[in-house]
Amino acid sequence: IHPVSTGALDRRRESLISRRKEAVDELEKTFAFIRSLPGYSGFLLPPPPDILRKMSENGPILVLNSTHHRSDAIIVTPSDIASLELPSLKLEDIERHMNQLAGLGRGQQNIFRRRENNLKLNDILHWLWDTAVGPVLDELQRRGAISTGGVGIHDLTRVWWIGVGPLSMAPFHAAGYHSPGSTRNTLSRVISTYIPTIKALSYARQKRFELFGGSDSSCSTDNSKSDNIVRKSNARLLLVSMPKTPGASNLPSVSQEVQYISAETGKIGIGTSALSEPTPTAVLNQVADFNFVHFACHGVSDVNPSDSHLMLLSPDGANAAKLRVRDISTLNTQNAHLAYLSACSSARNSSLSLADEVIHLASGFQLAGFSHVLANLWETNDSASSEVARDFYHLLFRNHATGDWHYQVAASFHQAVKRLRDKRPQNPLTWAPFIHTGA
Template identity: 40%
Template structure:
């Protein structure tokens, strides 16, 4: 890709590539008018790895509310650290480089290289009452695993909502219980809440306790798909990362994984939005393939979904419900606008702000969800 092609790709907002290595750390900011490199002198790979090794977003069934409370307090410090060491410097450059429409926040696409692929740039900062020293107050964040993936998503411009004669079709796939996994009691409530919030705007189809083949058969007929289920990342083979469905609805049911490979091979002519309300759907655990950032979210993006909403770490059911209903509520109000792609990213942003307002001191509940794509 030429320099001019890179700049053209940033026509709707800056693209920020953060690279952290043993030698140095830099952020490359691509805007319509140019490309600028920022030396992040205080951001070291050693310190990043120390934070990641704390496992603040890794949870076990034996954790108590006290344990999770300690992790939230520590994560608050981590988000503030990420702001000071990296994100604030990037946003200062961004604001010097773009022309802002009055009252609107700029869109930013984040690409993390290597260990930076695990960093929550969208949630960095101080989130105490009254503070605007955080990414949410400065920009609408999106992610893309690579420049090529963003170009691919841009090539599938969403027309969702522009045809006023036909309602967008939302396929909802839910797994309230999964063989070998903990039950997700909030899943049924989540699906019902989405249906209620979008009853006049979307047509609906619901698949409960279904298998991968049935879902793949229906994907090509929907405009949007919402998964409320468990998800797993495969550290040794990221293309095997999957959403956990099941072979048979009987008591002897076994898990039927819907993998990144299957989704990437699917033909999705009408695809527009995939919402993955699942555990660890955006997490990249493959140490040897960190630069590839192959996970469920990018798999759905490569498969043809121009927009993917996913979670960077396991979510709390109550926050899942609030985030999902907030997203679709904002989305139905934004569809039909001239910039449908912005409407999707903005819906994620506003829903996150909504959940954060109630759970400000609990970032592990409000910060997991991110937007991938155009």
């Protein structure tokens, strides 16, 4: 073995450093060229503070982060970007509770296990309120950033939650104490929406949509109807239902859910198309032609998040087939606005180590261009899922007069979930999984 001289090692190190510097310089030149192109001035750059503040005009954006050193909430409002330390929120507690949360939705058929898991989930929701959500909402109220008066749905301010790391799995929308009459909970204080990043929020808001917009919209008067729906819509909705799935339990409430939605949309002229025995290919081929898509089926959260899927049918109808996240996210849907995933675990990432990736069914539909996605964090009761879906569409189509479509979607879903919560306040396994993501 011949020893390598010190001089030779020095020359090799200098050569590697020089090559690396040249590569970095070349990369920076490429970035500079891209940023000189129209519309790409912010390529791979964080949004400047004024853009961040502007993004919060419709409600505060709340970024919650925890490390071994400290935990903070970054609060973005139109007037300020501030940090609020959360001294009681510890990373080890977050990891323990999120790991515990991951298994609570399973095995709900066993009444004893369900009762035990409801108690555990209530403890988690109390902890999340005391250490994070409560202090953040109190700070927002102190700053005048959220409404403090009134109890009606239109008295509440919207907020956007961004959880970092394991906090991306936290049910901020359900945090708190839910005994009758209590307002120490998120549902009583704000309307919650989740978003993976502020850039994703900007992307979700790029599309403008009016349920009753367009020159072809028509009006009619029907005073015999107590709810007096008089406007007609040109929107289109695709219903994808799987009341029976090979190898999985039946979903007996799905048929009624689909019938109700079809009846509601028919009243206001929304064109509805139903796929009762859907294959993944049929869905992928048709989704882009619709403004709304509603899935009533089983959903599966996979340890490999890109393999999380909705369970549909194989071409011969004999077996279940997977509509995967990676298939959905590649769609290009110019007209898409709302995807309702009435399916188990459609917003759940099963891999805690990949929590920051935010890859699940809901995010897949967001990547495909849907401004709003309604989804579930864990396994849900079939009848509860149908109840929330029916209430949501009922409220959405009757509260359209506010003029703010984004607000109306979030507010209608909030109210539908709150109705279910009010019926079963101490049963959060039933009502807490339902979330809204997007614009």
